[in-house]
Amino acid sequence: MGILIDGNTRVLVQGITGVQGSLHTQFMLSYGTKIVAGVSPGKGGQMVQNIPVFNTVKEAKKKYLPNTSILFVPAQFAAKATREAIDSGIKIIVIITEHIPIRDTIQIIAHASQNDAIVIGPNSPGIINPKSCKLGIMPGHIFKLGNVGLISRSGTLTYEIAYGLTQKNLGQSTCVGIGGDPITGISYIDCLKLFRDDTQTKAIVLIGEIGGNLEEKTADFLKNNSYSKPIVAYIAGRTAPAEKRMGHAGAIIMGRTGTAEHKIKAFNDVGIQTAEKPGDIAKLLRQIIDK
């Protein structure tokens, strides 16, 4: 089980002929991910890692029936590529690309929700169900199959924490990198809902960082909804210098949120334990699981 993807997920790689696209196609294939086709406009007819390349998503869709796409397309073309995937009926789109203009992201996400498609990212390391499907750029060998669901908006910090869990023999059901941009598709709350219904997931690790108010909103959700599975959180940036702020709009929209203390307090107020450092997450989880 796990959420969103599994061993039968049929994957399309958009931007498969690029350096990162072809390299990570190789890594994903050797992990066992079922990649069925790739797309690179103007490069149709080629083969990359023995995977057929098409000019358009539509052609690839018709011939190989992918249901999920992963994007390695450069930022300037990412919005167009995502739109193409949505319009061709792909229902889950993982955007690895970073530095996409926010105006483009807003349009992508509006278009996705209108068409019932799920966007993971942008600026996401991807999503992995250990042993069955790796859809991203994360190093596969640091993950281990198990019962912990992990949600994070930081890329490399996700690896750090997953590695720590694996070292302590706490395997994972699914690890989702929701993406580090101010606006992303799938949210902490969406993932929590999916994990709630997943029988394999017994506990959840939520990794946040300073800035924005996504963590506070998630705490609000947990206050207003019963959630039976235990959650442990970690917030990076306790010692970061305060950013010089400009304008008042941020404060008007979000109030006095954003600092590590504020986020930690929001979590603690709804009974979620927060780890002081990444290495302590496994310890906290053990205490909860062994109880």
Place this chain on the structure above:
Amino acid sequence: MKLYEYEAKYILTKYGILVPKGVLVNDHILQNKSVNELKLPFAIKSQILVSGRLKAGGILFSNSIKQTKECLQKLLGSKIKNEIVDRVLIEEKINFIKELYFGIAIDRNQQSYVSIASEMGGIDIEQTSIDFPKKIIKLTINPKKGLQFSDAKKICTKLGYAGISLKSLANILVKLFQIVEDYDIELVEINPLVETTNGNFVALDSRIIIDDNALYRHSEYRKKSFELGRELGSIEIEAKKVGLVYLKLDGEIGIIGNGAGLVLATLDIVTYYGGKPANFLDLGGGASVEQITLSMKIVLNDIQVKVLFVNILGGLTRCDDVANAIIATITETKVTTPVIVRLLGTNEEQGRKILIENAVEVFNNMEDAAIRAIEISRKQN
């Protein structure tokens, strides 16, 4: 990219939004002849990129040219909210009967833009939003439709306007959204937007932030974003040019990592064990040899740095590339500052081997590496 007030106002005027008549000066002798065309009294405004200038003494008022020169003498070269003032905007002082607030920003939760308006604008707007939340009119903008004139009219009606004033106010709001779209703006704010005695609406102050990721679509601003003194010092600009994010702090443990969250966690853990980070440096995704070399040079150039802690988790970034770049940089610069490396992820075995062969200490675990870095920094004392 944050724009100065005068730059923001330049954009507003292009869209027909009124601003006070003004002149930008960067010397206190007042050689700029066009000042003579302005009508006294003046508002003399330091051009810096943080909010709260008035309360910090960055805005002065004058009734004569002599007084203006004194104000300039006071402001130019001074430090306000930690920024050095190198340009000042001299404007005609405007008499008004009401201060409004207009803004459009990104709303992370609604995954779209939000327009914000208030009939209680001015420097206390943030407090107003807490004390009188009903005085703040927010509307999430539908990404597919944009901000319609009818929406803008509804908002301005709630502000208590009708007739011609309503129309011209709504027009300003619609234009603001047009600016947002045309310039890829993350934040545009007019505060205050004042209603003058003769019924005009004038933008007394304005803030604009352009999305850094969209600067490739706005080349003139892209060029300006690398100007010295805008937001960053010269080292930060060098870093930014090759896609690094560098922030100087005042400790002695130099820190380089890949990914903002990981670098934040590295700062946290060094502090947790009693060390003091010298900087924040994020290589970003898929760091190249060139980026690693430059980042090491930047951090090692800081004379306060007693030890360098490189924390890499390979995803896009490959550990063997990182190791090779580290060794090449050490060899090239003949640096004697100890370097501690933590490597994990893509091609970690090869990376570790390269470092060990070249006698660089390498760790699997972040905490172990942090503890070791602190230990070494103490020995250097």
